[in-house]
Amino acid sequence: MRPAVLSAVLAAAGSVVNACGGSHDHDRDFSPEELAELEKKWGFEWGFSGIGSFAHLKYVKCLTTPSELFDIGIIGVPFDTAVSYRPGARFGPRAIRQASSRQTSFRGFNPRANINPYQNWAKILDCGDVPVTPMDNAMALVQMTEAFKELGSRKPASQLLQKPKLITLGGDHSLALPALRALKEIYGRPLRVLHFDAHLDTWHPEKYPSTWTSDQAQFNHGSMFWMASNEGLLSNSSSSRSVHAGLRTRLSGDDFSDFDDDTAQNWYRLTSDDIDDLGTAGIISAILEQFAPREGEEQDPIYLSVDIDVLDPAFAPGTGTPEPGGWTSRELIRILRGIESLNLVGADVVEVAPAYQGAGEETALAGAQVVYEILSSMVKKGREGMGRVDVEQGEKKKTGKDEL
Template sequence: MSLSTFFTLLALAHAREIVFPPVSGYTTADQVILGGYNDPDISQPKFAGLATYANLPYVHCLAAEGKEVETFDIAVLGAPFDTGVTARPGARFGPSGIRQGSRRIFPGAGWSIYTGENVLLDWAKIVDCGDAPLTFLDNTAALKQLDKAHKVVSAKRSNASDYTTPRIVTLGGDHTTTLSALRSTYNHWGAVSVIHFDSHIDTWDPKALGGGISHYAGVNHGTFLHIAHEEGLVRNTSIHAGIRAPVMRPKKDVRNDLRCGFEMIKARDIDRLGVQGVIDALKKRVADTKVYISVDIDVLDPAFAPATGTSEVGGWSTRELLSILDGLEGLEVVGADVVEVAPVYDSPGEPTILAAAEIALSLIGLMVKNPV
């Protein structure tokens, strides 16, 4: 043994153990509940390490064929894509931003003050599958990759034996990514009613928004619902909520929107209908159908969600939107997403990513409360 090794071992033998005194006001039992000072719990890092949505377990859902993948019932999947935008880019960083906004959420302390329920610790096994690996150089190739990612994740074996198809909550990404999600839901449940929270209608004809330059240019975040209608993915019982942005063609765009199967609740309608009135109208429209819920974060007023590509003033508050979403309990929600979050435009207080994280939790709650 070398002399340096000897002195190192000697120092370790006489090292002082640091013991923290009890915290005033807490009993020993309380310290155990809190994790303790002298026996700290290091299994649940909230602000360090790899970030998953709501500190949920990570599962490599996109593992190569033949690899064993852990079972799950609801998957969170990131779609880092923003080259289908018509205004400010940045939503490719939306999935990581939303996960960052969810750091304060975790299953062990997820009981709702409103309902007393904890949807993260209910019957459903909920996991974060990470992000679909999407190229940023070719939109057509990226959407094919996302189509495949949805196909792979939704084909995995569910954890609950009674409900065999896992459901997916997608974190966008610009709104073009919803097209892949709708294709996935169609493969398992057929055409769905879409509840589309947005300030824009997103049913524009690709010739109008894309200019007819090419098929490539016509597939974007303002045309995906038109394309979904043409592909037969959505029912004529769909509805927009929170619309307030102007249209390009005063009659043609609205007529085309109706042709695509959508009714419309405008942003200012909430002043007349109230939150419950909006909930009732949405439920009536999609009654007795399978439902896909898509939330563009710009449905919120820029005062509540500045970090998005195409802001429109006069939108709903975060509280109003969350109340409406929670009021949709009972619907058969087979898929959902939160999109158009571009964290680079957020303020230091991070209101947009915090709102998006809470919206995702509400969408998960709707799935948990009504298994499909």
């Protein structure tokens, strides 16, 4: 091809590109007005569109992007090699994100909570997943602990918080141990736990009968709170207990010794059946009574851990250890709304194992809804501090007393 012809062809190709892309010169910077116009035209995502971050939130791989500050981070922990029955919760984070598709900032107002957590003070990001090894649980525990420390120690985007808050998408329940290890270091004190679950998860590892015991086997999804107690990660005492809600597990042997062990670790137990006698309102007040601040003291910081198997298998069959006789999704949502005043410093939604759920995604939908309710509570609680921050503006250090 002669040079003159070639340049004519290239010029024609260029005009085609221009025709497709409008008259923009892509070498120049776009003005804020132009960017706003593009956002106005194309920034919206339907529930079924987009690449699948939680609730269409901005996706940032926070672990490798420390410059992007956030107030609340949704972090996936696709780890499931510490389970005792069905594996599969490694696919939980993806399933929960997928099931959160109809949550958008556009239609995110929570009428139960009177707040849209996606259109308020908090910068909420989908922080992606922690790349946890499925081949070495000892290393996985190190990785999870380091990841939680890394993210939880970051500077929050807003002055309303001292530290950013994480909501973890599990993963099996063992991830609560590294979460508590990290939180103890970040806040410099042990925490109390509000634990929704069919199971105790305070089991001594020897309650899993085997001649072939090992130290490594202690780290599993039924013993992580026993480990947490042993490591001093919980501030439980006989006058300030952590709380289980929704219990209905079978117990070891032929007596109540599992409950005795649990009581010795200073846990308070609300069973699944209690809701028949107390109603959701009674469950809520029983939880709030346990966490009520003592005279003249601040409210304790609490880690909220929600095993999706607290729900009946009718509502959440896609889970690692299903137990008939659980709560409905509506009851759990009602209870979560009722405890919105608690001082949550972190939370998880665990044991969503989508391989065992129906085609309608009911288990992951319930998981995504639980995350939404927790987000609503965290944003609402944080909003209480707004007046305080206004007063303290200009001061170098804020007290942040409502948070710790």
